[in-house]
Structure formats: C-alpha cells, structure tokens
Amino acid sequence: MRIVDVNELYSPTGGGVRTYIDRKMAILADMGHELIVIAPGREDAVEERPGGGRIHYVKAPGMPFDANYGLFWDAAPITDLLDRIDPDVVECCSPWRPAWIVGDWQGRAVKSYFMHNDNMAAYAQRWFEGVASHARIEQAFAWYTRYMGRFLDRYDTVVTNGPALEKRLRNRGLRIDVAMPLGIERRHFSPEFRDERLRTALLKQCDLPADGRLLLGLGRHHPEKRWPIVIDAVERAGAKLPVGLILIGTGNDSPRMAKRIAGSPHIRMFRPVYDRERLARIMASCDALIHGSEAEPFGLVASEAMASGLPLIVPDTGGCAEVAEPRASELYRARDAQAAATAIIRLFRRDPRMLRRAAITAAAGVRSDAEHAADLMAYYQGLVDAKRAQAA
Structure with a gap:
C-alpha cells in the first residue's frame, strides 16, 4: 500500500511525532509499503529516505509560538500532491486546517483521521482547573467537541493511538472506530x-x-x-x-x-x-x-x-x-x-x-513499534479492500 500522512506536527526538529513517523517509515518500507509525509516547511522541498519513503515539504507560515513547526493554510498545494501521488490511504492528525483539506479531498483513498493527542486535556482542562471541575470545563468547551465531530464525518475511519485516548473521546460522544496502541523500538x-x-x-x-x-x-x-x-x-x-x-x-x-x-x-x-x-x-x-x-x-x-x-x-x-x-x-x-x-x-x-x-x-511484554505498524497496516488493508469492492 501507499500511505500519505498529511502531518502538520512533523518537523526535522520536532519530538515524539517525528520519531514515530521516521521509525514507521522505515518499518513500512521493510514490510513492502510506502509512507510519504506531506509536512509544512520554510520552502518547497522533497527529502528522499534511503530505506524508502519521502517527505514533501510544502512552504507554509511558521507556528507563532514554536518556530519548530509550521501551519498549513492553502489547500491547493496539498490536494495537488495527493492527486499526483494517488495513495491507497491518506492520514491526517491535525484538528485545524489540514483536517478539512484532507476530509474534503475527493480522491479514491481511504481517509483516516489518526488521533495523537487530546487538546481538551492538554490545554483547556489545565488552564481552567483552578476555576472549575474538569466536567464543567468539558461542558464549557463542548463547542470544540462538536467542531471535531463535523470534520470527522468526512473520514472513512477514526483511529486513536491507544485505549486512554479512545475512552476519553468516546465519553465526549466522538466517533472512534479503533484504537491502535503505539509501540517502541x-x-x-x-x-x-x-x-x-x-x-x-x-x-x-x-x-x-x-x-x-x-x-x-x-x-x-x-x-x-x-x-x-x-x-x-x-x-x-x-x-x-x-x-x-x-x-x-x-x-x-x-x-x-x-x-x-x-x-x-x-x-x-x-x-x-x-x-x-x-x-x-x-x-x-x-x-x-x-x-x-x-x-x-x-x-x-x-x-x-x-x-x-x-x-x-x-x-x-x-x-x-x-x-x-x-x-x-x-x-x-x-x-x-x-x-x-x-x-x-x-x-x-x-x-x-x-x-x-x-x-x-x-x-x-512491552509492545514494539513493528507490532503497531503490522496491526495498523492489516486494518487499513481491510478498509482498502472493502472500498474497492464497493466501488466495483
């Protein structure tokens, strides 16, 4: 399979997401798959990986509070790349502009929204925990949950990186199709x-x-x-x-x-x-x-x-x-x-x-990243096969 990850959180100087994707790219290459990342950059550029896979950097403005990252805005450069690459699966993990760009793209690929984090817990609940209970804060920010629900409707599947995030988001009423726990090297x-x-x-x-x-x-x-x-x-x-x-x-x-x-x-x-x-x-x-x-x-x-x-x-x-x-x-x-x-x-x-x-x-008994990749690819293959059968 050919998988494209439209990832606003990928950066050469990034942290956990970069580590996860770099390792995943190598594992998938060994499995016979191809992972291509579309990431924001200071200039348009392509970085080929020796073991397989590549990074397409699309020129984009920087993130105001963290110079390590950029923010996508224009849809055309991303959708043009998706049309040209023609993936079997396209992933997205940013809840902002990329969520809508990928969700509205009309290619043949299975569209997967992969949840890596919980902004409600990381930000809103922490900012206001001295003012109100977590339950009250979630009620006050229910607009954000409704916002997420609107773009998730555009995806074929919604995946989380583990059971903790799955439970948290389902409790808010969001659709989660499967949890795919990460692993380590x-x-x-x-x-x-x-x-x-x-x-x-x-x-x-x-x-x-x-x-x-x-x-x-x-x-x-x-x-x-x-x-x-x-x-x-x-x-x-x-x-x-x-x-x-x-x-x-x-x-x-x-x-x-x-x-x-x-x-x-x-x-x-x-x-x-x-x-x-x-x-x-x-x-x-x-x-x-x-x-x-x-x-x-x-x-x-x-x-x-x-x-x-x-x-x-x-x-x-x-x-x-x-x-x-x-x-x-x-x-x-x-x-x-x-x-x-x-x-x-x-x-x-x-x-x-x-x-x-x-x-x-x-x-x-600690789970490996290779086990995570194998389970994720098997799940995606089932969705790709079902989509092709439906189209036929």
Whole structure:
C-alpha cells in the first residue's frame, strides 16, 4: 500500500511525532509499503529516505509560538500532491486546517483521521482547573467537541493511538472506530543495560549514597507534563526515605524548573540525551520512572521505561496508567503531589527483589513499534479492500 500522512506536527526538529513517523517509515518500507509525509516547511522541498519513503515539504507560515513547526493554510498545494501521488490511504492528525483539506479531498483513498493527542486535556482542562471541575470545563468547551465531530464525518475511519485516548473521546460522544496502541523500538531498551556504577554516580550527583533510591523524570519541560507536582512529591517523599530525582529534558519551563529545584539537595536537571544507547543505559540504571501528566494520550516514555526494567509511578488516568503493569507500578491520584509522594514511599517499601523480578517480567511484554505498524497496516488493508469492492 501507499500511505500519505498529511502531518502538520512533523518537523526535522520536532519530538515524539517525528520519531514515530521516521521509525514507521522505515518499518513500512521493510514490510513492502510506502509512507510519504506531506509536512509544512520554510520552502518547497522533497527529502528522499534511503530505506524508502519521502517527505514533501510544502512552504507554509511558521507556528507563532514554536518556530519548530509550521501551519498549513492553502489547500491547493496539498490536494495537488495527493492527486499526483494517488495513495491507497491518506492520514491526517491535525484538528485545524489540514483536517478539512484532507476530509474534503475527493480522491479514491481511504481517509483516516489518526488521533495523537487530546487538546481538551492538554490545554483547556489545565488552564481552567483552578476555576472549575474538569466536567464543567468539558461542558464549557463542548463547542470544540462538536467542531471535531463535523470534520470527522468526512473520514472513512477514526483511529486513536491507544485505549486512554479512545475512552476519553468516546465519553465526549466522538466517533472512534479503533484504537491502535503505539509501540517502541524494543532493541534500544532492556533491563540488561543496567549499570550499577552509573547508578552510583548519578546518586552521588544527587548527594545520596549508593543505597539511596533514584527516580527518573523524562520529557519536555512543558506545563502539561506537570513537573512541579513531581518535584513536590519527591521532596515530600524525601522526608521519609533517601530518594533523588534526575530530570532529563528541556523546554519553555526549564528556567522556572531550574529556579524551583535550586534549593533541593537531591534533585538535579540535565539536558536531553539524544544518544539512544546512552539514554537506554541511564534509564535502565535508575530505580523507577515518575511521571506527572494525566493528559498523556499513550505513554511512550512509560513504555520505554518499562522495557528498561523500571517500575512506574504515574497518575491513575491517562496513557501512562494504561500501559503500567500493576505488579511493577504504583498509581496515584492525578494532580495530587501528596498522593504521588505516598506512591513513591509505597513502591520503595516493597520487597526490592520481588519488585525487580516483576519489572523484568513486565519489560518482556512491552509492545514494539513493528507490532503497531503490522496491526495498523492489516486494518487499513481491510478498509482498502472493502472500498474497492464497493466501488466495483
């Protein structure tokens, strides 16, 4: 099959979406499929990928608040490319202008809207949570749900990247046809990469002895990640046991976070680690991953941590909760620093040998990105076959 992804969130300097698409492109090429991405760029350009697939950059204005990304507006350059490429399946994930451009395109392809995120949870509920309950906020922003419903009617299928997002959107009355949980590149992460000397060195940087407990916080420094809750929780738990936290990432909130932890004796912040092998060693050498965001649609970082043999301490709603293995995890009430602190203490008061054994068992069951791609292609093939039969 030939799949075209009209993706406003793809950028050479992007994050999770770029990683997902680049890896998906290589996997599909190995499976005999072709993935072509249409993405906004500063100039019109085509980037061929050596293993198969390509990126068509269409000149578009930049995003006002993030120079890494662009915004589509004109339909003609996109629909002209779709006409010329003539895909079997066309995907879209942006709820703004691209949703309508692809939805209204009159080609023969199966049109799939792929949900990667939840703007309601990531923005509206966070912005106004001190003013009203999440239920009231959802009522106030029901216009956005109705807006989404109007363009989703133009698609042959609506797919989410996991059960957390599926449940959340269906509860709002939106049509969801199938959940296709994402996966990770398994070969990069393993409990076998654990390095006790590295662990001891990281604990020393947190001013803790080798018998201390080392937590990992990994991800963008953005308000939706709720790092202040994580920091508060670690400081509270530190009154009961020797626990340190290393935060790896960067973002708009980095200066505020650095100021917040300036007086914390056992919390340290590091720049992102782009070397996958080094990152895998760091992950496997920590004692648990802690996460603060209940708005995560899938929980990719949590899956990578599990594949590294780490127990999880995560909110009780959202994508991280969905992938957490109960025997190697502790859930806490979302947005509650004291509940998170109690979860840290509960986890580290478990029998360490049993916890380690449970975490290693959980690592073996983490879903791979190749499994995700195979399931998605099988689903699309069924839709393509049905559409061709109907046309015949």
